[in-house]
Amino acid sequence: MIKFSEIKKSLFISIWFVFLTFPIMVIRVNPIEKVIEWRWHNIMLVGIGSFIISYIWRYLLKRKELGDQKAKSGEEAKISMIREALSNPRVFKMAMFGVGILAVIFPFVFSIYQTNIMITALIYVMLGLGLNIVVGLAGLLDLGYVAFYAVGAYSYALLNFHYGIGFWTALPIGGALAACFGIILGFPVLRLRGDYLAIVTLGFGEIIRIILENWNEFSFGPSGIANIPRPGFFGIELSLNNSITYIYFLMIGLTLLTIFVVKRLQDSRIGRAWIALREDEIACQAMGIDKTKTKLTAFALGATWAGMAGVIFAAKTTFINPASFTVWESIIILCIVVLGGMGSVVGVITGAFILMLLPEYLRAFSEYRMLIFGAILVTMMVFRPGGMISTVRRTYQFKDETAERKR
Amino acid sequence: MKSILEVKNMTMDFGGLRALDHLDLDVAEGEIVALIGPNGAGKTTFFNCITGIYAPTQGDVLLMPPGKKQTRINGFKPNHVTERGLARTFQNIRLFANMTVLENVMIGRHCRSSSGILGAVFRNRKTVSEEQKVVKDSYTILEKIGLTAYVNEFAKNLPYGAQRRLEIARAMATDPFLLLLDEPAAGMNVRETEELDELIVKIRDEEQISILLIEHDMKLVMSLSDRIFVMDYGKKIAQGAPVEIQNNPVVIKAYLGEDIDA
Numbered sequence: 001m002i003k004f005s006e007i008k009k010s011l012f013i014s015i016w017f018v019f020l021t022f023p024i025m026v027i028r029v030n031p032i033e034k035v036i037e038w039r040w041h042n043i044m045l046v047g048i049g050s051f052i053i054s055y056i057w058r059y060l061l062k063r064k065e066l067g068d069q070k071a072k073s074g075e076e077a078k079i080s081m082i083r084e085a086l087s088n089p090r091v092f093k094m095a096m097f098g099v100g101i102l103a104v105i106f107p108f109v110f111s112i113y114q115t116n117i118m119i120t121a122l123i124y125v126m127l128g129l130g131l132n133i134v135v136g137l138a139g140l141l142d143l144g145y146v147a148f149y150a151v152g153a154y155s156y157a158l159l160n161f162h163y164g165i166g167f168w169t170a171l172p173i174g175g176a177l178a179a180c181f182g183i184i185l186g187f188p189v190l191r192l193r194g195d196y197l198a199i200v201t202l203g204f205g206e207i208i209r210i211i212l213e214n215w216n217e218f219s220f221g222p223s224g225i226a227n228i229p230r231p232g233f234f235g236i237e238l239s240l241n242n243s244i245t246y247i248y249f250l251m252i253g254l255t256l257l258t259i260f261v262v263k264r265l266q267d268s269r270i271g272r273a274w275i276a277l278r279e280d281e282i283a284c285q286a287m288g289i290d291k292t293k294t295k296l297t298a299f300a301l302g303a304t305w306a307g308m309a310g311v312i313f314a315a316k317t318t319f320i321n322p323a324s325f326t327v328w329e330s331i332i333i334l335c336i337v338v339l340g341g342m343g344s345v346v347g348v349i350t351g352a353f354i355l356m357l358l359p360e361y362l363r364a365f366s367e368y369r370m371l372i373f374g375a376i377l378v379t380m381m382v383f384r385p386g387g388m389i390s391t392v393r394r395t396y397q398f399k400d401e402t403a404e405r406k407r
Numbered sequence: 408m409k410s411i412l413e414v415k416n417m418t419m420d421f422g423g424l425r426a427l428d429h430l431d432l433d434v435a436e437g438e439i440v441a442l443i444g445p446n447g448a449g450k451t452t453f454f455n456c457i458t459g460i461y462a463p464t465q466g467d468v469l470l471m472p473p474g475k476k477q478t479r480i481n482g483f484k485p486n487h488v489t490e491r492g493l494a495r496t497f498q499n500i501r502l503f504a505n506m507t508v509l510e511n512v513m514i515g516r517h518c519r520s521s522s523g524i525l526g527a528v529f530r531n532r533k534t535v536s537e538e539q540k541v542v543k544d545s546y547t548i549l550e551k552i553g554l555t556a557y558v559n560e561f562a563k564n565l566p567y568g569a570q571r572r573l574e575i576a577r578a579m580a581t582d583p584f585l586l587l588l589d590e591p592a593a594g595m596n597v598r599e600t601e602e603l604d605e606l607i608v609k610i611r612d613e614e615q616i617s618i619l620l621i622e623h624d625m626k627l628v629m630s631l632s633d634r635i636f637v638m639d640y641g642k643k644i645a646q647g648a649p650v651e652i653q654n655n656p657v658v659i660k661a662y663l664g665e666d667i668d669a
Contacts, residue, residue, distance in 0.1 A: 261528050268527030269520055269538070272506075276514045279503035286458060286497075288489035288518030288581050297524065395559040396509055398546055 010055045017050035018043055064383055103252055107245040115248050119316055121356040122251040123309050128336040128348040129262050130305030135334065136343035137271060138298035139278025141198040143330050144185070144205025148178040148303040150212060150325035152310020157225040157320055158218075167231035171311050178307025179300040181208075186299035190292055193281070205330055212322040224321025228314050247316050254312070258305055263345055265301065267394060274298055275343070335373075339380055341387025350388055408435035411473060411617060412457075412493075412585055417466030419449075419456050419641075426452045427463070428641040434585060436473055439611055439618045441628045443652075444638035445661060450621045451498055453638070454587055458495050459485040472584050490518050494583035496574040498590045498621070504563035508554060508573055511562050512545035515580025545580060551613075552576040552606065568599040572606070579610065586610065588620040592627050600627055607631060629653065637661065 025046055028037040107115045127149060134142045152174035159165040159173065189200050212219045230243045231250060238246055265271050273294045276284040285291050314320050332355060340351020359369055380388070412434040419427040426449045434440045442450050456463040462482040471477045472492050480488055503511050520541055526534035549555050552572050557565055562573060571591055578586055592600045604627055610616050622628050628635065629649045637645040637652060639661040645652060652658055
């Protein structure tokens with residue numbers, strides 16, 4: 001349906017955009033020849049482009065509002081095709097089987113380069129799932145999550161450097177150390193919520209990075225630590241190719257472990273307490289939940305996964321330095337959680353794959369990476385604030401007296 | 408009758424403002440006690456002081472659970488107060504909006520169950536049976552309150568009256584011996600209020616839970632309560648049976664202002 005008023009609105013928007021972008025899109029000063037280029041044809045492009053985009057934008061927004069109204073008036077919310085298909089156990093099993101096969105044959109079909117990208121994506125899946133505990137479930141906005149990742153990576157690198165500790169010993173140690181740091185961070189921020197918490201955690205992340213950068217005697221400063229051994233395979237030396245395949249399968253295993261544990265935690269008494277804490281802190285305490293304990297377990301359990309991911313990261317790249325652990329990483333991980341769907345395991349996994357794999361395969365557009373990234377985030381937050389895949393709360397069914405669970 | 412909650416000489420200062428001024432109150436076993444007073448009299452502050460959300464500046468809150476020994480709960484954290492058997496609802500509904508009705512009640516069972524992280528991950532027999540019991544107990548409570556139709560509904564999607572009842576169900580799940588209701592009938596229509604009246608009496612009679620409530624609906628207060636405490640400007644101005652309160656000139660003055668005869 002095309003309405004005149006809509007076209008008028010879009011027209012105004014496009015004129016406004018032409019005006020706004022006039023200095024950058026049309027005028028170009030050439031300081032060498034001391035002339036000004038007037039690129040009038042750009043006006044056309046900007047005008048038409050913004051006209052179309054604004055029109056589509058408002059059309060989608062209207063459709064979304066209509067959908068919200070329908071949902072409110074009690075009509076069945078539209079369930080997406082994918083979800084409906086997945087709720088069928090046979091289709092779900094088939095899909096899982098397919099994904100499983102793909103995961104197993106991946107390193108043998110694709111090149112080492114692709115496998116490496118996949119490992120990175122899987123590491124981010126793990127990080128995303130860990131942060132999901134803190135942000136998605138417990139509702140504590142943590143912008144310094146990368147600090148725990150750094151703790152894990154450096155604990156393996158340093159323990160190996162000084163004491164020759166191997167990967168398999170370092171993996172639990174890295175996780176445990178990160179959990180300790182989680183608790184250390186948790187204590188001072190117990191009273192904080194929302195923005196204040198975000199600021200403090202942001203500071204915490206930076207503190208860790210700056211310490212690593214400047215304390216040369218401890219962490220070798222910006223030059224980092226090199227020659228970190230790859231994970232051992234029962235003492236057998238592996239070639240580079242085999243070693244990467246090995247790390248790949250290791251990562252698959254660890255990701256499955258993470259999914260398993262996070263899922264179980266989410267459905268447990270503790271998971272419920274986290275969600276209650278997110279929903280209403282005062283009511284949660286008044287219902288007998290220990291706020292301190294619940295928050296600290298969330299921080300510690302979230303950090304554990306980051307610590308383990310850090311150990312693997314160090315083992316995979318064999319070289320680490322503080323530049324890998326900037327705020328930007330924290331933001332990416334947070335984006336994975338928010339974009340994928342807060343609190344939803346499947347959502348976070350999807351988010352991690354999209355945010356990690358898209359930039360790799362869209363290298364041709366690498367100049368516009370940030371632009372696309374920002375555009376995706378804005379669009380997502382406007383149209384699907386709950387993330388791509390939102391959580392499904394567990395439902396229970398009751399048949400005369402006996403309580404039976406159904407997924 | 409044996410009293411189960413005794414508040415002695417409680418004072419609460421916020422900076423220079425004295426919200427509660429040497430207040431005394433007691434609730435006996437099996438009683439329904441109402442706390443009334445004009446807006447801003449300090450009733451909710453009083454609840455917050457008892458339940459540990461604020462620590463009172465002065466005074467004692469003594470809890471005497473039937474069959475257990477007395478504890479002074481001043482300055483206890485809210486969750487510790489709840490563990491000792493004092494549960495409350497909130498004036499402005501504070502449900503866990505994005506959790507289902509059943510889960511809301513299950514949260515109430517939190518402090519009466521104990522499985523931890525390892526239990527959650529390995530799902531050993533103890534955890535599984537505890538979890539099943541939590542589900543069953545919660546469902547039983549929903550049956551008592553009459554909310555079974557909404558079991559798997561999000562709390563935020565419930566009609567207003569049902570939300571208020573869910574708050575009561577959630578509080579009951581913590582196994583209290585004394586229930587503190589903060590304006591349970593606020594915003595309810597006449598029929599819902601009548602149902603609430605029946606529900607509160609039922610909770611008292613069948614669950615042996617004593618009740619202390621704040622309420623503005625005088626009809627409800629007068630029909631329900633065994634005793635009434637009246638507050639104004641942080642002070643207790645009257646106490647007694649409903650009939651006494653209705654005819655107490657001090658109370659009438661507090662509610663209607665100086666000119667009674669005008």
